[in-house]
Amino acid sequence: MSTIKTILNTITGTVEQPPRICKKCSAEIPYADYLANHCICPECGAYFRMRAVERLDATVDKGTFQEIDKKLKSKNPIKFPDYAEKLEKAEKASGLSEGVVCGTAKVGGMDCALFIMDSAFMMGSMGTVVGEKITRLFEKAAQLRLPVIGFITSGGARMQEGIYSLMQMAKVSGAVKRHSEAGLLYIAVLTDPTTGGITASFAMQGDIIIAEPKALIGFAGQRVIEQTTGEKLPAGFQRAEFQLEHGFVDLIEERPRMTYTLAKLLALHQTH
């Protein structure tokens, strides 16, 4: 049984996955084909939002991933109403205890630390646990002298944790800085969507910033901008191609070539 099947089995209780339906062209894609095609619609080329396990399977050398802080859960720091229930639901729906998966692995035979956000858990929003896990990962990577690769997708800071969520932006930024000052590489891979407080912190702090094609990347929400300015947004606004044109991402890479490109960049940064 492949890694992905084992992981899917543990999170969903079944190896059998239902076919995926493309939101763009309504194509029905058997799960095996979907996975083999990097979670891209074979009919119209639309990118699906990848689950963290799918991303891991596509990225790391088989059998090398060692997860860290898997069980960390939110303590509902400001006792926000209905939040405990929301967390429980998100856990059931996603099979994860929070919106980011962290660990160490080999990519193209090279050691690295990885964090992979998963939009199936409350849109990958950042509360205390997501902030703490990513902070710990950068601290551990600094200690072990490992580069960090982060696959980012997030709706922003998680409002149900109030000021604690906002402060995670500063906390993670501190850990990214310390890792960087140790002379270590951080590659941020921005996937659809990367918005709000995440764009205003670690998404934009990579030495190298890669975006997936057409990914929505921005600070302010599109509806908020329309309401604030009364202007109509230009076509392609805040998409990966827009960010490349304005100089905010280093490159756009297609999903089937992503692992290859990451391995190349890791190799180019090897110092010994």
Added chain:
Amino acid sequence: MAAEAKTAYERVQAARNGKRPMGSYYIEHMLDDFVELHGDRRFGDDAAIVAGIGYLNQIPVTVIAMERGDTIEERMKRNFGCPEPEGYRKALRLMKEAEKFRRPIICFIGSSGAYCGIEAEKRGQGLAIAENLYEMMGMKTPIISVVVGEGGSGGALALGVCDTAIMLENAVYSVISPEGCASILWKDASKAPDAAEHLRLTSFDLLSFDVVEKVIPEEGKTNREICSALKSVLLDEIRKLSAMSPEELLDHRYAKFRKIGA
């Protein structure tokens, strides 16, 4: 005993009150020989942030202050206190100048948030804030941030990475506006007062969470009295922080944020 304590939303309204003093007031009443410095040396000068150097008593300090203006003309010019990327870049440029001369930095925060516009996005609003968070974590000079009005989300935090965080009693500091929170969660912006209560955004909430270190009382005080109380707290903090070595200071700053939600 004073009148009954304000509700969270009453404090939000007090923080937003058009007559409430913002950054310029504190510069005018606290500093001597203030010299305003302009521009980010990249693109432009953002009037939503006033910055410069002056004396706090005899100590030279760099001040970075959000300002929304008083008259309607001034508010238009200052974009109602919502900074664009150039404002954050001006702030960072002048913080680095302060660092070079080991001069303490005081930031005054009071804004509904970073400006949400097409041009701001084109010029990297997210990146501008991200760079401030990152660089301020390594700034080798004391930073004190004072929330004097509404501390609106990432746009406020971009001046909020500090060694000592202070709030005026009726200032608020939140991840999202109560209206924004209510409309996302309950599809009803009129439930903002409930959201304000649940978000725990008052100065006393943040003091109890250890997110801010000091609250300056406002009840029954004039603006001048509040200003002078704040000034003496700032002087105390500068004295304390200036005694630390740069390494101690940075470790202290890292630890201050590292413990939040750990």
